Amino acid sequence: MNDHDTTALRDRLDRLADRFTPQVDVVELVREARVRNRRQRRSRLALLAVATATAVVVPVGIAALDGAAPDGRNAAGPGADGEARRSETAEQAREERARAEDGRLVRELDARGGTVAAAFEARDTPVSLTAPAGRFPCPEDGGSLQAALGVPLKYLAGTLPGDPGTCEWSLPGSSAGPLSEYFATNIGFSPSWTEDDLDHGDGLPAEGCQRTVVSHSTTGPGAYHEAMGRAMVLDVCVQEPDAVVHWNLGVPDTSGSGVWWIGATTGTDQRVDGAAAVMAVLDLADRTW
Amino acid sequence: MTHSTDAEFTDFVADHAGHLLRTACLVTGDRHLGEDLLQTALAKAYGSWPRVRRADHPAAYVRRLMINAHLSWLRRLTSTETVLETFPDLGSGEDHPTRYADSEEMRLALLRLSPRVRTAVVLRYFDDLSETETADLMGCSRSTVNNHVSRGLAALRALLAPGTDDLTPTPGRQQ
Numbered sequence: 001m002n003d004h005d006t007t008a009l010r011d012r013l014d015r016l017a018d019r020f021t022p023q024v025d026v027v028e029l030v031r032e033a034r035v036r037n038r039r040q041r042r043s044r045l046a047l048l049a050v051a052t053a054t055a056v057v058v059p060v061g062i063a064a065l066d067g068a069a070p071d072g073r074n075a076a077g078p079g080a081d082g083e084a085r086r087s088e089t090a091e092q093a094r095e096e097r098a099r100a101e102d103g104r105l106v107r108e109l110d111a112r113g114g115t116v117a118a119a120f121e122a123r124d125t126p127v128s129l130t131a132p133a134g135r136f137p138c139p140e141d142g143g144s145l146q147a148a149l150g151v152p153l154k155y156l157a158g159t160l161p162g163d164p165g166t167c168e169w170s171l172p173g174s175s176a177g178p179l180s181e182y183f184a185t186n187i188g189f190s191p192s193w194t195e196d197d198l199d200h201g202d203g204l205p206a207e208g209c210q211r212t213v214v215s216h217s218t219t220g221p222g223a224y225h226e227a228m229g230r231a232m233v234l235d236v237c238v239q240e241p242d243a244v245v246h247w248n249l250g251v252p253d254t255s256g257s258g259v260w261w262i263g264a265t266t267g268t269d270q271r272v273d274g275a276a277a278v279m280a281v282l283d284l285a286d287r288t289w
Numbered sequence: 290m291t292h293s294t295d296a297e298f299t300d301f302v303a304d305h306a307g308h309l310l311r312t313a314c315l316v317t318g319d320r321h322l323g324e325d326l327l328q329t330a331l332a333k334a335y336g337s338w339p340r341v342r343r344a345d346h347p348a349a350y351v352r353r354l355m356i357n358a359h360l361s362w363l364r365r366l367t368s369t370e371t372v373l374e375t376f377p378d379l380g381s382g383e384d385h386p387t388r389y390a391d392s393e394e395m396r397l398a399l400l401r402l403s404p405r406v407r408t409a410v411v412l413r414y415f416d417d418l419s420e421t422e423t424a425d426l427m428g429c430s431r432s433t434v435n436n437h438v439s440r441g442l443a444a445l446r447a448l449l450a451p452g453t454d455d456l457t458p459t460p461g462r463q464q
Binding site: 006009011012013014015016017018019020021022026029030032033034036037055190191 | 298299302303306307310311314315320323324327328329331332333334335336373391392393395396399414415417429430436445
């Protein structure tokens with residue numbers, strides 16, 4: 001430990017930040033935070049509605065909601081107590097609609113997570129993933145994934161564990177095409193992580209995500225049950241601003257040596273169902289490790 | 290959001306946005322991306338302000354939102370694109386030429402670190418977080434943070450010209 005050396009780096013970072021960082025405009029930051037927050041909620045709802053048509057059937061009264069559209073156009077008529085009152089009414093209406101949109105988003109994402117949870121609970125045999133020692137290769141053959149998902153898949157890269165090292169498969173050409181048609185799925189392994197790390201420290205999913213705790217149909221006590229009896233954690237998230245849906249399933253290693261991560265990213269076209277992809281990759285991993 | 294919570298949020302921004310923006314600019318290596326990153330985190334914080342204000346350290350909570358967003362951008366980039374580093378101008382340089390040169394050298398050196406390595410170095414030595422805190426924020430293990438930081442410091446030693454500072458930094462706060 002050398003305090004002088006550490007201080008030197010800190011000083012240089014401080015000086016760089018002094019020069020590099022623009023002035024803070026508090027009013028503008030607050031205004032922009034409000035605008036972005038509202039825009040995000042609107043885009044989440046609109047694009048999730050499209051995705052839902054091909055993924056999870058959940059009754060959604062989008063048309064009715066949009067019909068209300070209390071964004072100021074219909075909210076205050078002429079003859080009210082002036083511009084301030086009209087503005088306040090429109091603001092309240094927007095807030096009410098935003099709350100309704102948030103509630104609907106939560107139900108949408110919960111429903112998606114629920115499909116995976118239900119599929120796991122219906123399995124005859126529990127999942128058991130045990131990481132080999134050291135670095136180990138990915139199962140490059142995506143044939144079983146292709147068969148399960150009904151689409152051609154290209155294996156990209158991977159050796160586990162690594163950072164960000166994952167085994168990843170995607171639709172050929174998907175990366176270069178429109179984001180709405182994007183699909184990729186992957187699996188990674190974080191050694192030395194524990195089940196507690198699944199919560200990212202605060203027990204809460206990130207913003208834009210809904211969390212589902214996925215249980216197993218385990219039978220009887222024993223070491224396996226001890227290791228896996230606690231939950232796998234599934235986060236289903238909507239990524240702004242394109243409403244791409246991310247699935248991220250954290251699975252504790254059976255031997256307790258780390259945590260496996262199974263992910264899927266689907267564009268709004270939902271060419272591949274994210275829940276099915278997570279299940280297929282988990283099955284492949286279960287057979288491999 | 291009520292007027293009172295709006296006022297609380299505004300007070301929070303006034304108190305903490307300055308330091309958060311400095312961190313954002315350093316981890317992204319770009320003042321515009323840094324502004325966008327902070328704005329992204331503030332928008333999320335605004336949307337869940339009751340949760341943020343209940344946190345033990347709301348500023349740390351928002352920093353977590355910010356780093357999560359930053360690393361989320363990186364994860365998307367690593368699977369779909371190549372990260373393109375930019376070398377933006379620093380803007381008007383009223384400083385003394387020597388100080389300008391010092392900052393510029395440091396900025397270019399940071400930009401040559403991989404994004405995750407740069408993030409680890411900035412969190413450890415600018416935000417003065419421990420290895421554990423940095424690992425928690427970055428969603429990786431302590432050993433990964435240690436590895437990132439070691440690589441980053443080795444690269445910085447090689448990139449930064451010897452002279453003004455004896456930059457052979459060491460691990461800093463341990464827990």
